[in-house]
Amino acid sequence: MLRxxxxxxxxxxxxxxxxxxxxxxxxxxxxADLCIAAPTVSKILKMLVRKNLVTSMMGAKGGYVLARxxxxxxxxxxxxxxxxxxxxxxxxxNTTCDRESSCSTxxxxxxxxxxxxxxxxxxxxxxxxxxxxxxxxVSAIRSRGIQT
Amino acid sequence: MLRxxxxxxxxxxxxxxxxxxxxxxxxxxxxADLCIAAPTVSKILKMLVRKNLVTSMMGAKGGYVLARxxxxxxxxxxxxxxxxxxxxxxxxxNTTCDRESSCSTxxxxxxxxxxxxxxxxxxxxxxxxxxxxxxxxVSAIRSRGIQT
DNA sequence: CCAATGTAGGACTATTATAGTACTAGTTAG
DNA sequence: CTAACTAGTACTATAATAGTCCTACATTGG
Numbered sequence: 001m002l003r004x005x006x007x008x009x010x011x012x013x014x015x016x017x018x019x020x021x022x023x024x025x026x027x028x029x030x031x032a033d034l035c036i037a038a039p040t041v042s043k044i045l046k047m048l049v050r051k052n053l054v055t056s057m058m059g060a061k062g063g064y065v066l067a068r069x070x071x072x073x074x075x076x077x078x079x080x081x082x083x084x085x086x087x088x089x090x091x092x093x094n095t096t097c098d099r100e101s102s103c104s105t106x107x108x109x110x111x112x113x114x115x116x117x118x119x120x121x122x123x124x125x126x127x128x129x130x131x132x133x134x135x136x137x138v139s140a141i142r143s144r145g146i147q148t
Numbered sequence: 149m150l151r152x153x154x155x156x157x158x159x160x161x162x163x164x165x166x167x168x169x170x171x172x173x174x175x176x177x178x179x180a181d182l183c184i185a186a187p188t189v190s191k192i193l194k195m196l197v198r199k200n201l202v203t204s205m206m207g208a209k210g211g212y213v214l215a216r217x218x219x220x221x222x223x224x225x226x227x228x229x230x231x232x233x234x235x236x237x238x239x240x241x242n243t244t245c246d247r248e249s250s251c252s253t254x255x256x257x258x259x260x261x262x263x264x265x266x267x268x269x270x271x272x273x274x275x276x277x278x279x280x281x282x283x284x285x286v287s288a289i290r291s292r293g294i295q296t
Numbered sequence: 297c298c299a300a301t302g303t304a305g306g307a308c309t310a311t312t313a314t315a316g317t318a319c320t321a322g323t324t325a326g
Numbered sequence: 327c328t329a330a331c332t333a334g335t336a337c338t339a340t341a342a343t344a345g346t347c348c349t350a351c352a353t354t355g356g
Contacts, residue, residue: 004236006344026302039346046304059353060301075260088152108276112223115267119260154315174331187317194333207324208330 008082010036011044012128015053015078019070019125024063044082051081070129076120086120088113156230158184159192160276163201163226167218167273172211192230199229218277224268234268236261 013034018025027045031038045064048054055067066073079086088109161182166173175193179186193212196202203215214221227234236257 005342010344028302037345040344042303043345049304056303057353058303058351061354062302062352064303108271112267112271116264119263119267123260153313158315176331185316188315190332191316197333204332205324206322206332208328209325210323210331212332 004079005083007044008079010034010040011048011078011082012075014041014044015048015066015073015125016128018054018064018066019073019129022065024057024061024065026063029063048078048081051077053077053081066125070125071127073125074121075123075125075128076117078125079120086113086117088116152227153231155192156227158182158188159196159226159230160223162189162192163196163214163221163273164276166202166212166214167221167277170213172205172209172213174211177211196226196229199225201225201229214273218273219275221273222269223271223273223276224265226273227268234261234265236264 013036014030017030017034027042028038030036030045031041034041045054045056049056049064052067053073054064056062056064076086161184162178165178165182175190176186178184178193179189182189193202193204197204197212200215201221202212204210204212224234
């Protein structure tokens with residue numbers, strides 16, 4: 001469905017939550033405020049740490065903080081942290097049947113994929129918190145179009 | 149993973165296959181040429197018929213033909229036919245927990261979703277068949293950017 | 297130094313979505 | 327009338343994903 005995984009959705013929620021104030025938050029605190037199961041939040045935060053989007057403080061009074069400023073973190077990074085590299089098609093070259101059919105379309109898919117990735121990279125966390133966002137100027141893109 | 153479903157992938161393959169020549173094709177013929185299981189192709193074609201992307205001819209010597217010119221069919225339509233409406237997030241309003249967290253980000257998601265949908269709508273089947281595609285001018289979009 | 301609190305990391309399970317299959321009915325050409 | 331094909335629906339199996347649990351480790355505070 002060209003849909004984001006739930007984990008990625010949660011991930012952005014967690015990140016936007018943390019972007020609001022640069023205070024340290026425990027996993028359970030985030031879970032309670034966001035109404036997501038605590039272990040799940042914990043898991044998500046661990047994944048985010050691994051990708052250096054969030055820094056962790058161990059021990060009592062420990063918790064998580066955003067590793068960078070919200071303006072320096074893109075949605076694409078978050079999704080990537082949760083779901084791995086963003087790619088619409090598999091194109092895993094297990095083409096047992098290398099007829100002319102599929103391969104000619106692959107490059108087009110890649111182009112489309114690129115656009116999407118580009119859009120995701122341009123949106124930062126900081127823009128995500130903004131209540132009424134200027135964030136995406138769709139019409140500008142639309143007017144230019146894709147076909148030549 | 150923000151990935152296209154396999155069915156949608158097959159769907160575009162089938163459509164591009166049919167876009168090559170405006171001849172009538174039986175489901176089994178398409179299946180054989182594309183190396184996709186015959187019943188699956190059959191299923192896909194039926195879905196495409198339902199969305200008026202393909203016309204079917206019943207009876208002996210029957211088969212399927214593209215309903216419109218390839219230039220008038222967008223990738224978005226095909227994906228929509230296979231997977232239903234394209235939407236990144238669920239946002240299905242089952243927000244048992246309507247904290248300030250999630251809802252402020254929804255509008256941004258919708259913006260992003262719009263860009264993706266737009267990109268998909270701009271690519272036609274005709275462009276998909278073109279061997280070395282001019283199809284997407286990514287750089288043009290990139291130079292304009294998304295943030296204000 | 298010890299206990300409490302919280303993260304790190306992995307393995308595991310259950311649920312859901314999806315792909316793919318099979319079968320029956322209906323339609324048209326010859 | 328019969329053969330060849332699509333229409334439609336219901337079913338099954340597989341894989342991806344969400345979510346849980348458990349053990350080990352680090353830090354703060356008494």
